[in-house]
Amino acid sequence: QKEVEQDPGPLSVPEGAIVSLNCTYSNSAFQYFMWYRQYSRKGPELLMYTYSSGNKEDGRFTAQVDKSSKYISLFIRDSQPSDSATYLCAMSAGSARQLTFGSGTQLTVLP
Amino acid sequence: GAVVSQHPSWVICKSGTSVKIECRSLDFQATTMFWYRQFPKQSLMLMATSNEGSKATYEQGVEKDKFLINHASLTLSTLTVTSAHPEDSSFYICSATSGGRGPVGTQYFGPGTRLTVL
Numbered sequence: 415q416k417e418v419e420q421d422p423g424p425l426s427v428p429e430g431a432i433v434s435l436n437c438t439y440s441n442s443a444f445q446y447f448m449w450y451r452q453y454s455r456k457g458p459e460l461l462m463y464t465y466s467s468g469n470k471e472d473g474r475f476t477a478q479v480d481k482s483s484k485y486i487s488l489f490i491r492d493s494q495p496s497d498s499a500t501y502l503c504a505m506s507a508g509s510a511r512q513l514t515f516g517s518g519t520q521l522t523v524l525p
Numbered sequence: 526g527a528v529v530s531q532h533p534s535w536v537i538c539k540s541g542t543s544v545k546i547e548c549r550s551l552d553f554q555a556t557t558m559f560w561y562r563q564f565p566k567q568s569l570m571l572m573a574t575s576n577e578g579s580k581a582t583y584e585q586g587v588e589k590d591k592f593l594i595n596h597a598s599l600t601l602s603t604l605t606v607t608s609a610h611p612e613d614s615s616f617y618i619c620s621a622t623s624g625g626r627g628p629v630g631t632q633y634f635g636p637g638t639r640l641t642v643l
Contacts, residue, residue, distance in 0.1 A: 450634075455616070456636055504632075
C-alpha cells in the first residue's frame with residue numbers, strides 16, 4: 415500500500431463546475447499538507463498549504479484536512495480552462511523533511 | 526518570492542556523454558535542495574536530498590556514481606548525469622527549502638529540465 419493514494423483521473427469538467435480532488439494517507443506522522451499544481455512540462459507550483467484539520471480558503475480554492483480520517487481534499491469553485499493541469503497532493507512529517515507525493519490528478523476544464 | 530531556476534530547460538545529448546543541470550534559489554538561501562525525476566504522466570520520484578556543504582543522501586535504487594550532486598553554496602546545487610544512456614531520458618526537477626522562507630515544510634520547485642539522450 416502506498417503512503418499516499420490519489421485518484422489519477424483523468425478528470426474532465428465543464429467550465430464553472432466545482433471540482434473535488436482527494437488524497438488519502440496512511441502515515442500518522444504527516445503534519446503538513448500541500449497541494450501543488452503542475453502545468454505540462456513545468457515544475458510544480460505551490461497552491462495551498464495547511465497543517466491542521468479543517469478548511470483553508472484562498473480565492474476559488476479550498477483545502478480541507480481531516481486528520482482523524484487521514485483524508486485531504488482540494489475544492490476548486492467556478493473552475494476555469496486555465497485550471498487545467500495536474501494537481502499533486504504532498505505531505506511532510508516536519509520542516510525540511512522529504513515530501514511524499516500523491517500520483518497526481520490530471521484535470522481538464524472544458525470551455 | 527521563493528523563486529527557483531534551473532538551467533538548461535532542455536538538453537539533448539549523445540549516449541555516453543555527461544550532462545550537468547544547475548538549480549539556483551534566486552531570492553533566498555536554500556538550506557536543503559531536492560532532486561526529482563518525473564516520467565510522462567507520473568508523479569515526482571525523489572532521487573536525492575542535499576544540504577549545503579555535505580554529501581547528498583540518495584534514495585534507494587539511485588546510483589550515486591551516475592547521478593552526481595554538488596551543493597556548493599546556499600543558492601546553487603548541480604546534478605550531473607554521467608555517461609548518460611537513453612533510459613536516463615526524463616524530466617529532472619529540483620526544489621529547495623529554507624528555514625526562513627514560506628510555511629514550514631514547503632518546497633519551491635524549479636521549472637524542470639528535460640533531458641533527451643540519443
